[in-house]
Amino acid sequence: MSEAPPHVTTLAERWIEARARRDAAAADALRDELAAEGWRVRDAAGGFELVAAAPFTVWPTVGSIPDAAEGRIAGHPAAPESAAGHPVSPESAAGDSASPESATEHSASPEPAAGRPTPPEPGTGRAGLDRDAPIPDRDASADERHVEAAAEPGRRPEGLDAVDAERVADKEAAPEQKPEGAELVGRVDDLEGHPERTVSSQLLWDASLSVSRLDESITPPAVAERPRSVRPTVTVALLVDGWPDDLRECVRALVARTDAKIMALDLGDVDGAGRALHELAEEFPRRVEAWHVAETPHWRGGTAEWGESRDKLLSLDTSDVHVVMETSTILEGDAITPLLDALGDDDVVAAGWKGVNPRADGQEWGDAEPGEVRGLLGDLLAVRRDAALAAGGFPTGARYYRNADLEFSLALPGTLIALGRDLPVRQERHRGYHDVDPGYRDTESRRTYDRVLRLLRTP
Structure with missing residues (x-):
């Protein structure tokens, strides 16, 4: 329990009592009083936990964040209020709603830099696969x-x-x-x-x-230049589920080496990663858009699932190209532009760093050479956003990332391209794999892989 003043602790004790007698109105009022004091209260083993209020808006759940189609403008939706007219309290995913207002959008001018490509390090992955000024109106004729x-x-x-x-x-x-x-x-x-x-x-x-003087020579009109193709807009989407140092390195590399917009969803401020994201959003105005929820990741015992969280980032995005990226992936050069170039072919719906193909038995997958592939992994993957939405988005039944990125790519209606070692990218420790309870990892991976096999068998 945080070291809170005695009167704050008393309010929290009264909040527990109100919840025990199922007096929701009294519990809401006490929670609002605590919020006014700068504290958040949530259930904990044997009682309650008090934490200092975060310096950013926290939504109660992933699903409570309004999608772009629901009227969100530039990352600033209106904050829902409680029946009493007060903002909903931001800290409790299990039973108590959070105080959502608008997430803050920040930006900065990029400083492009070049880096030498580094071959990706092998990691672990699928079953049987090791990987880890307006113009003024004319007022007269x-x-x-x-x-x-x-x-x-x-x-x-x-x-x-x-x-x-x-x-x-x-x-x-x-x-x-x-x-x-x-x-x-x-x-x-x-x-x-x-x-x-x-x-x-x-x-x-x-x-x-x-018009012109009749006795003047007429200069023939210059041949119009062929219009240049408009570069698609792009957003790099990150899930933040801990490890703030990894997040900082990942985001700083993106800002330095690309001009892409960065949108990140913080799940529960694990280990202070949400606060690190908030600081990055303030440091890089208009480049980083941060969203925070009280839910913690499912693999950490919380309720925020990978598929639902990824799908929310997709629904928040308004760019032409949506990039799925892990915070363990670090750019050593501009790896985004080659992915966009690969999407220049109308038949290509997604392009990524690591590609995989099924083996002959149809049960296991192996690393693929650069070129057309059957599946792409989510370490770094760019997809046409309209195609991703048309395919139904990310698999919302996937609670954990492993095999869910493969399931997503298999459902896309079009050609998939992997660039492999041609991209200037390296991968640090993939904590989402190595630092997860092995029993949980294997159970959830197999659960998702069963759906992958069904997709493979579908004509």
Whole structure:
């Protein structure tokens, strides 16, 4: 239990009592009082736990974060309120809701750097596979501006070009001078009695002012350049489930070596990783968008599942290309641009770092050479966002990452490309595999792999 002032501890004890007698209104009111004091209360073995309020907004669950399609604008949704009109308390995923307002969006200008490619280190993976300024409106027509010039000698109306302005000035200085082009229909002194000539002369005069001088050489128009293709927008999506030092190294490399937007979802501020994410979002304005939930990862005994969390990041994203990345993956150069280039082929729906192919028995998978592959792993994977959404997003039944990234890529309707060692990437210790309880890891991996086998057998 945190060292809280005695009156705060008393409020927490009263909160426990209210919950024990199932008095939800009293419990909510006490929780709000604690929040006003700068503390959050949550259930713990043998009683309660008090923690100092986080310096950022915490949503109660992954599912409580509004999707981009639900009216979220630039990462700033409206905060839901309790029935009493107070923001919902942010710290308890199991039973108590959190105080959601808007997540903060931050950014910074990237400083591109180059790095030498490093062959990926083998890790562990699948069953039988080892891996780890607006333009102002025109306020007058061209004819109106010429009228203004004639009415006010010496004044050059806005929008009148230099040639026209000079011509107007010449006309004011020598009104007896013949209008250019009059000789085409007759002399000025020969217009009397010929109204059609007068009209024609006036039309030529007007045209000479608004278009160009008839006696000037006409420059042929330059051949229009072929329009350059618009570069797709891209977001790198990170799940933050602990290990703040890994997160810092991963994000700093992304900021230094790419211009991609970074969106990260913090699950429960494990080991202070959520606070590290908050600091990164403040350090790099408009580059890092941070979301925080009170739920902790399922593999840590919490309720936040990998598939649901990844799917939420996809639904929050509005970019053309969505990049799945692990915080153990570190860029040593711009590895995002080659992935985007690979997506330039209309048939390619996803491109990634590590590709795998099923072995002959259909039960195990092996590392694939660069090129077209059957499956991609989620260490670093870029996918067309519209295709990912059309395929149903990430497998929401997957509680743990292992094999779930493979399941996701198998469901995509199109060609998958792996770039392999051609990418300037390295992988640090994959803690999501090595630092997880082996029993949990094997159980959940097998559970997901059963779905992978069904996908393989589907024509």
